[in-house]
Amino acid sequence: MDTPLLEMRGISKRFPGVVALDRVSLSVGPGEVLALCGENGAGKSTLMKILGGVYRPEEGELLVDGKPVCIENVNDSMALGIGFIHQELNILDNLDIAANIFLGREPLIAPFQIIDRKKIHADTEPLLKRLGLNIPSTTLLRNLSIAQQQMVEIAKALSQKARIIIMDEPTSSLTLTETDCLLDLITGLRAEGVSIIYISHRLGEVSRCADRVEVLRDGKNAGGLSRSEINHDNIVAKMVGREIKNHRVPSEAKLTPGFLKVRNARSSRYPDQRVSFDAARGEILGFAGLVGAGRSEMMKAVVGLDEHGCAEVTLGEEFLVIRHAKDSIGNGIFLVPEDRRGEGLITAMSVRENTTLPSLGSYSTSGIISKARETVVAKEQIASLRIKTPGAESLVRNLSGGNQQKVAIGKWLAMGPKVLILDEPTRGIDVGAKAEIYRLVRTLANNGAVILIISSDMEEVLHLSDRIAVMHEGRITGVLEEADCNEQNVIQLAVGRSVAAAKPAFQ
Amino acid sequence: MKKELGIFLLLVALCAITAFINPRFLSQTNLTNMANLIGLFGVFSLGLGLVIITGGIDLSVGSMCALCGVVMSMALTEWHLAWPLAVLAVLIIPMSLGWVHGALVTKMQMQPFIVTLCGLLLYRGVARFIANDDTKGFGGGEGFETLRSVASGKLFGLPMPFVTLLIIGTILWVVLHRSVYGRYLLAVGRNEEAARFSGINTRRVITGAYVIAGLLTGVSGIMIAFYTNSVSPSNHANSYELYAIAAAVLGGCSLRGGEGSIVGIIIGTALLQVLQNLVNLLGIPSSLNFAVMGAVVLLGVMADQMLQRRAARLVVH
Numbered sequence: 001m002d003t004p005l006l007e008m009r010g011i012s013k014r015f016p017g018v019v020a021l022d023r024v025s026l027s028v029g030p031g032e033v034l035a036l037c038g039e040n041g042a043g044k045s046t047l048m049k050i051l052g053g054v055y056r057p058e059e060g061e062l063l064v065d066g067k068p069v070c071i072e073n074v075n076d077s078m079a080l081g082i083g084f085i086h087q088e089l090n091i092l093d094n095l096d097i098a099a100n101i102f103l104g105r106e107p108l109i110a111p112f113q114i115i116d117r118k119k120i121h122a123d124t125e126p127l128l129k130r131l132g133l134n135i136p137s138t139t140l141l142r143n144l145s146i147a148q149q150q151m152v153e154i155a156k157a158l159s160q161k162a163r164i165i166i167m168d169e170p171t172s173s174l175t176l177t178e179t180d181c182l183l184d185l186i187t188g189l190r191a192e193g194v195s196i197i198y199i200s201h202r203l204g205e206v207s208r209c210a211d212r213v214e215v216l217r218d219g220k221n222a223g224g225l226s227r228s229e230i231n232h233d234n235i236v237a238k239m240v241g242r243e244i245k246n247h248r249v250p251s252e253a254k255l256t257p258g259f260l261k262v263r264n265a266r267s268s269r270y271p272d273q274r275v276s277f278d279a280a281r282g283e284i285l286g287f288a289g290l291v292g293a294g295r296s297e298m299m300k301a302v303v304g305l306d307e308h309g310c311a312e313v314t315l316g317e318e319f320l321v322i323r324h325a326k327d328s329i330g331n332g333i334f335l336v337p338e339d340r341r342g343e344g345l346i347t348a349m350s351v352r353e354n355t356t357l358p359s360l361g362s363y364s365t366s367g368i369i370s371k372a373r374e375t376v377v378a379k380e381q382i383a384s385l386r387i388k389t390p391g392a393e394s395l396v397r398n399l400s401g402g403n404q405q406k407v408a409i410g411k412w413l414a415m416g417p418k419v420l421i422l423d424e425p426t427r428g429i430d431v432g433a434k435a436e437i438y439r440l441v442r443t444l445a446n447n448g449a450v451i452l453i454i455s456s457d458m459e460e461v462l463h464l465s466d467r468i469a470v471m472h473e474g475r476i477t478g479v480l481e482e483a484d485c486n487e488q489n490v491i492q493l494a495v496g497r498s499v500a501a502a503k504p505a506f507q
Numbered sequence: 508m509k510k511e512l513g514i515f516l517l518l519v520a521l522c523a524i525t526a527f528i529n530p531r532f533l534s535q536t537n538l539t540n541m542a543n544l545i546g547l548f549g550v551f552s553l554g555l556g557l558v559i560i561t562g563g564i565d566l567s568v569g570s571m572c573a574l575c576g577v578v579m580s581m582a583l584t585e586w587h588l589a590w591p592l593a594v595l596a597v598l599i600i601p602m603s604l605g606w607v608h609g610a611l612v613t614k615m616q617m618q619p620f621i622v623t624l625c626g627l628l629l630y631r632g633v634a635r636f637i638a639n640d641d642t643k644g645f646g647g648g649e650g651f652e653t654l655r656s657v658a659s660g661k662l663f664g665l666p667m668p669f670v671t672l673l674i675i676g677t678i679l680w681v682v683l684h685r686s687v688y689g690r691y692l693l694a695v696g697r698n699e700e701a702a703r704f705s706g707i708n709t710r711r712v713i714t715g716a717y718v719i720a721g722l723l724t725g726v727s728g729i730m731i732a733f734y735t736n737s738v739s740p741s742n743h744a745n746s747y748e749l750y751a752i753a754a755a756v757l758g759g760c761s762l763r764g765g766e767g768s769i770v771g772i773i774i775g776t777a778l779l780q781v782l783q784n785l786v787n788l789l790g791i792p793s794s795l796n797f798a799v800m801g802a803v804v805l806l807g808v809m810a811d812q813m814l815q816r817r818a819a820r821l822v823v824h
Contacts, residue, residue, distance in 0.1 A: 305704065329706035337704055346698045348765060357694060358705040360687045367686045411705075 003066040005030045011060035020046040021219045031193045035210035040456040043219040052084040053077035083157025087169045093142035098124040101156045127155040147178035164195045201290040240487045253282025253446045260450045265311035267297035270474025277505035284451040286465025294474035295454045303328040303335045332418030344408035347397035352378035355411045381410035402433025419450040478502025510759040511771045529788040546668025549776040552751035554723030556772040557716040560696045562764025563619035567626030572744035574634040575728025580643035590651035598725040605721025609714025635740040642739040658733040668730045680769040697765030
């Protein structure tokens with residue numbers, strides 16, 4: 001190959017506490033489709049955000065057409081011919097196709113600086129034709145399907161003379177037919193000389209459309225695969241291969257298998273899938289899977305927080321009717337959500353008020369709250385979880401992330417959980433607080449609670465779980481017993497392949 | 508508490524200045540009259556304050572008041588209902604309307620501004636229609652003397668509306684600052700999603716606030732009708748909701764929800780009434796009435812914001 005169109009050399013990027021990228025290199029030739037693969041947190045998104053001008057690297061150089069360039073912001077990136085199709089589409093659904101494509105750079109007619117509507121529509125039509133989209137350019141974006149909206153984003157990139165288009169998980173919300181269309185479109189663009197960097201967890205798509213695969217692992221290059229080498233097993237082999245130190249604390253609990261039975265959990269995210277699983281009393285059941293596998297959504301349906309979802313839950317021998325969060329909470333099933341500040345806590349309220357919020361009734365007599373009783377319990381939680389706060393009256397927003405998370409967990413501990421569901425419990429938390437949360441979770445299990453942990457952190461899920469249920473596209477692809485819990489198996493199940501050792505999720 | 512202290516000092520300062528320039532401010536007639544007005548406006552302002560704490564708004568208060576006044580007068584003088592029945596009707600009507608507002612906001616996910624703006628237009632229209640646009644009064648007042656004295660009489664020298672405000676204020680203070688429902692209100696106003704995740708029935712909490720606002724508007728409506736003694740449906744209690752919003756904001760409620768106090772709303776109401784009184788007593792042209800009110804609310808909220816920002820900076824350093 002001659003000079004690559006784009007080259008990234010020795011790119012490093014650190015965030016407080018983590019090295020996100022460690023001397024990563026990458027190159028894309030003209031008209032080449034490069035697939036970028038790796039686990040959650042391997043550094044794919046960070047690397048692409050550097051290309052898109054969102055982050056700036058601390059080390060390394062970028063070359064376009066063999067010449068060193070500097071990308072300081074999104075405009076620089078666009079000027080170099082790099083187009084970015086984000087997973088969350090950047091569209092204004094109240095405007096029509098042409099207005100979206102020319103947003104921010106509308107051609108104007110002097111003297112009153114009126115938008116030249118004729119011109120933008122005239123310029124848009126051929127772009128749409130080129131992408132095979134037979135829709136008038138005056139259609140409002142809200143009337144298009146997600147796949148069509150994505151096409152509009154691609155059209156926008158092309159209208160900006162993009163030579164490299166980055167697609168981050170472009171098929172995550174597309175149907176099978178739409179995915180086919182997109183893959184055909186990619187082939188077409190390649191034939192026109194447009195280069196594509198394709199990020200996807202779906203290895204089938206990667207095998208179908210990529211000329212070359214680059215795999216990242218823990219922020220480093222884990223190796224590349226040429227066209228003839230691309231297949232499922234080779235990609236997975238490069239994605240794993242990290243040594244995981246396993247300091248698992250074994251369960252000391254007497255397990256009561258089948259204590260929690262969840263049947264036919266259906267979330268609004270995957271309305272066609274029904275998820276069922278069993279969990280034992282005293283066990284930590286991990287839920288692994290790639291981002292978007294529908295784990296959080298399924299749990300929300302289980303606890304009654306998904307208005308259009310439903311689930312049949314049996315706890316012990318009792319069949320529970322759960323329509324609202326109040327019902328699951330009343331039965332001792334608690335969820336610590338992933339979004340601490342948005343869903344788990346009221347950050348403008350004090351530690352005391354947050355701790356007692358779900359069980360205010362038990363701190364009150366005929367509707368009047370006893371602040372003294374609240375304070376006692378809040379202080380107990382502060383002491384037993386070692387929450388670093390000036391006092392029970394401090395506002396939660398003034399605490400660090402780790403301490404906020406402890407409050408978010410503490411408010412349920414005060415109520416004696418039978419089932420505690422933790423969604424990404426250690427995201428954005430420092431190492432010390434992480435270890436404390438791990439210990440706490442194990443103690444809870446040993447004391448007879450069912451613990452369900454959703455984690456996208458491979459190391460964490462392997463470290464904590466007694467068994468691991470792996471989800472893919474809204475369903476459980478298999479459950480791994482303790483002896484079979486390893487990265488290889490988890491990844492295989494997470495990308496939707498079967499593993500011989502995997503067990504069904506329920507009897 | 509600090510927030511109320513600031514506006515309380517402003518109130519004291521305004522009173523002192525007015526009393527200094529015109530000693531008539533402190534005359535018993537003037538004080539009684541002002542206390543009466545504070546009572547009349549305070550009661551419905553408290554209701555609207557609760558709605559604002561949920562992050563909502565109720566623009567229909569004035570029209571609802573007019574509807575209550577018209578129904579009250581017609582029930583007593585034209586339909587000859589026993590007064591307890593009339594009172595019951597005039598409390599149930601605004602409560603039901605409040606419930607409808609709450610249901611539309613929570614179940615239909617409509618914006619409170621729109622829902623209650625339509626209420627504003629609708630109830631005013633209904634009031635004018637059933638009164639045939641005629642001014643209604645209470646005539647000689649046979650048969651409901653008790654009601655009249657309860658609504659507009661005096662107790663220990665204090666005007667009844669003021670006494671009512673003190674009683675309702677005390678109850679609501681306990682409700683907002685000491686009860687489970689009050690905590691839920693503040694929680695829902697600050698972060699509805701987190702409240703829902705904590706198992707709180709956020710719809711019921713929000714709807715409750717609209718129903719209470721309706722009830723208090725009904726109570727005010729009765730007292731205001733007896734105070735004016737005649738109800739002309741096209742302008743009775745016109746734009747009173749704006750006084751209530753101003754009072755609530757002055758008293759520390761945030762229109763974003765989640766913040767506010769009963770004492771603050773009452774002081775805010777008092778401040779607005781003192782301002783109007785001040786305009787009269789200091790010989791300021793009464794055409795400037797609204798301008799003075801607008802300017803003081805603006806300055807008050809601005810000063811509050813600046814003080815808070817400074818306090819926030821002090822916390823950071």
